[in-house]
Amino acid sequence: MEPARGGMPCGADWQSQLNRAVIVLYADCEVYYDGRASSRANRAWRLIIIKPDGSLLIHTSEGYQPLNWQPPGSRVTILQSQQGGLELVAIRRRPREMVRIRIYEVEWACWGGLPSEGRFELRGTHDDLKLYIANNIGKYLPGGRVIGIEYEVPGFGIADIIATTPPDGAKWVIEVKRQCADLQAISQLKRYTEALKAKGLLVAPCFTSGARELARKYGFKLVEEAPPPS
Amino acid sequence: MEPARGGMPCGADWQSQLNRAVIVLYADCEVYYDGRASSRANRAWRLIIIKPDGSLLIHTSEGYQPLNWQPPGSRVTILQSQQGGLELVAIRRRPREMVRIRIYEVEWACWGGLPSEGRFELRGTHDDLKLYIANNIGKYLPGGRVIGIEYEVPGFGIADIIATTPPDGAKWVIEVKRQCADLQAISQLKRYTEALKAKGLLVAPCFTSGARELARKYGFKLVEEAPPPS
DNA sequence: TCCTGGATTTCGACG
DNA sequence: CGTCGAAGTCCAGGA
Numbered sequence: 001m002e003p004a005r006g007g008m009p010c011g012a013d014w015q016s017q018l019n020r021a022v023i024v025l026y027a028d029c030e031v032y033y034d035g036r037a038s039s040r041a042n043r044a045w046r047l048i049i050i051k052p053d054g055s056l057l058i059h060t061s062e063g064y065q066p067l068n069w070q071p072p073g074s075r076v077t078i079l080q081s082q083q084g085g086l087e088l089v090a091i092r093r094r095p096r097e098m099v100r101i102r103i104y105e106v107e108w109a110c111w112g113g114l115p116s117e118g119r120f121e122l123r124g125t126h127d128d129l130k131l132y133i134a135n136n137i138g139k140y141l142p143g144g145r146v147i148g149i150e151y152e153v154p155g156f157g158i159a160d161i162i163a164t165t166p167p168d169g170a171k172w173v174i175e176v177k178r179q180c181a182d183l184q185a186i187s188q189l190k191r192y193t194e195a196l197k198a199k200g201l202l203v204a205p206c207f208t209s210g211a212r213e214l215a216r217k218y219g220f221k222l223v224e225e226a227p228p229p230s
Numbered sequence: 231m232e233p234a235r236g237g238m239p240c241g242a243d244w245q246s247q248l249n250r251a252v253i254v255l256y257a258d259c260e261v262y263y264d265g266r267a268s269s270r271a272n273r274a275w276r277l278i279i280i281k282p283d284g285s286l287l288i289h290t291s292e293g294y295q296p297l298n299w300q301p302p303g304s305r306v307t308i309l310q311s312q313q314g315g316l317e318l319v320a321i322r323r324r325p326r327e328m329v330r331i332r333i334y335e336v337e338w339a340c341w342g343g344l345p346s347e348g349r350f351e352l353r354g355t356h357d358d359l360k361l362y363i364a365n366n367i368g369k370y371l372p373g374g375r376v377i378g379i380e381y382e383v384p385g386f387g388i389a390d391i392i393a394t395t396p397p398d399g400a401k402w403v404i405e406v407k408r409q410c411a412d413l414q415a416i417s418q419l420k421r422y423t424e425a426l427k428a429k430g431l432l433v434a435p436c437f438t439s440g441a442r443e444l445a446r447k448y449g450f451k452l453v454e455e456a457p458p459p460s
Numbered sequence: 461t462c463c464t465g466g467a468t469t470t471c472g473a474c475g
Numbered sequence: 476c477g478t479c480g481a482a483g484t485c486c487a488g489g490a
Binding site: 009010021022024026036037038039040041042043044045046047049051052053055057059060061062063064067069071072107108110112113114115116117118119120121122123124125155156157178179183184187188190191210213214217227 | 239240251252254256266267268269270271272273274275276277279281282283285287289290291292293294297299301302337338340342343344345346347348349350351352353354355385386387408409413414417418420421440443444447457
């Protein structure tokens with residue numbers, strides 16, 4: 001095993017970094033969670049990440065998702081038991097939830113302040129597609145005119161786009177999905193069209209077979225359209 | 231800065247651990263993502279986690295969610311450029327997506343094999359609540375009898391529970407939510423009840439105001455019930 | 461493989 | 476703070 005480099009911010013002093021740096025522990029531990037649900041994880045080696053914003057993540061060797069976690073805003077505390085045993089407790093209010101980690105051994109602990117956050121830009125989102133459609137409404141509803149975006153239908157939710165088409169000024173509800181539209185998307189559109197007595201148009205890059213079938217029953221128009229290149 | 235402990239699996243040799251151990255890097259880097267959407271993250275210090283199952287996580291100092299990621303099954307490779315620059319590339323098929331990390335500096339790198347996974351039990355889930363209701367149907371629909379669980383309504387989806395009640399054998403669709411039911415839950419139930427010409431019962435620990443209102447319009451019965459204690 | 465719906469979903473926006 | 480709907484959602488289960 002290669003020796004650690006000098007000056008590496010790793011060691012036994014990780015506890016002093018709580019609420020200051022991102023701390024990463026490689027530890028043999030048990031994990032308890034109680035709140036909206038509850039879970040128990042038997043003793044095993046896991047990766048524990050504690051962020052200064054109160055986020056807590058417990059990762060195993062598999063998967064995108066953590067085994068247990070606590071979102072930002074949690075209060076993270078370290079408890080020392082008599083036998084040198086360590087406990088990490090993260091508590092969150094609203095909903096009242098607790099993650100408790102019984103630590104048997106820490107093989108290594110490292111941390112870093114992550115001083116600069118950098119800029120982050122994401123493109124190809126639902127908003128991008130929605131605005132593109134609103135700005136090119138004629139492509140989807142010939143002669144159409146946009147009446148509203150994020151249009152609130154009181155008691156029924158918020159429709160992506162409302163438009164009218166000639167010659168009779170028919171009203172349309174347009175629901176936009178950036179991924180394949182499914183039954184749920186159809187139901188959502190149905191809710192708005194029923195409330196507004198409007199026609200329905202669903203724009204998505206693809207549609208599940210069930211969505212296509214149900215859309216036909218409801219008389220919805222479907223248009224395949226992927227998020228615009230950016 | 232406290233010196234690292236001897237024998238700690240940290241050091242420059244982390245690349246040899248690819249696909250074998252969980253690797254954690256504290257690195258100054260830029261991140262590029264292209265796939266269903268695309269993103270660019272400017273140069274900054276971040277936490278990079280590479281799992282042997284092909285998962286890749288890039289975390290900042292804030293938040294539960296990673297800045298960028300790749301789910302399990304991705305192919306992770308390390309590229310060396312001439313100037314000693316390092317690039318981490320994770321590619322996924324279906325959907326075709328790529329995360330590329332340009333690494334300028336690695337302050338520390340540690341890893342662990344996470345040999346034993348341990349047992350994990352979660353209680354208080356949707357399934358738990360659903361089965362509890364099915365097994366105590368009389369509490370929700372007096373005299374009721376369960377006809378089916380996870381009952382497929384062809385072309386309309388899968389209903390949680392189907393039941394009948396005396397004296398006329400009225401058919402009910404029961405939708406179960408383990409969290410506060412919202413408009414979407416109402417729409418989902420509406421979809422099933424319309425298809426089956428059945429009555430609707432929604433069981434959830436709470437309901438949003440909009441959900442309550444819409445349920446009344448649709449004539450649905452609402453029952454407040456939290457997941458059972460376990 | 462696709463389809464469907466849950467998740468301790470988390471997250472952001474708006475009223 | 477509640478309500479609403481998206482997310483690069485991920486994930487499991489069934490056909």
